[in-house]
Amino acid sequence: MESGKIEKLLERYDEGKTSLAEENILREYFLNGEVPEHLRSYQLIFMFSAKQKNETMERSPWVRSAGTKRNWYSWTSIAAILIVALGVFFFNDSSRELNENDLGTISDEELALEKTKETLNMVSQFMNEGKADLVYLKEFNKTKNKIIQID
Structure with a gap:
């Protein structure tokens, strides 16, 4: 077969545009004939394939059949349920419940007022940071409305 036609087929093969018939032509060419030196790498590819x-x-001995895999999944799900149940039963510690003594009450009213102001100020700062990001959303909605022409 002429070298020019084979090289055109190889270009199409490299681009992934060949049909199965064209690939069979290439396979037969590289397996049954004398191949030019610059095409030896393609010969190796087709010989390997x-x-x-x-x-x-x-079949590997460590590969399980589908029935064994299904059985394995059921046993692991049963084990997981048992672990969760035992964890809830044994680690449900009643000493972790809140007592009236653990509420962190402050007996001094002025100190309590200051702590409350600090907490509310901190919450206000976080709210304002979140509000600053909403400006971008408002601008996005304006642009969207212009495109869709809702205004």
């Missing part, structure tokens, strides 16, 4: 086509893989 032909060799791999005839090989079969034996």
Whole structure:
């Protein structure tokens, strides 16, 4: 077969645009004939694919069948349920419940007022930071309305 036609087919093969018939032509060319030196790498590719086509893989002993896998999943789900149940039963510690003594009450009214002001100021700062990001959302809605022409 002429070298020019094979090189055009190889270009299409490299781009992934060949049909199965064209690939069979290439395979036959590289497996059954004398190949020019600059195309030896393609010959190796087609020889390797032909060799791999005839090989079969034996079933590995550590691969389970579908029934065993399903059985394994059911046992792991039962084990997970048992672990969660035992965790809830044994680690449900009643000493962690809140007592009236643990509420962190402040007996001094002025100190309590100052702590409350500090807490509310901190919450206000976080709210204002979140509000600053809403300006971008407002601008986005204006632009969207112009595009959709809702205004």
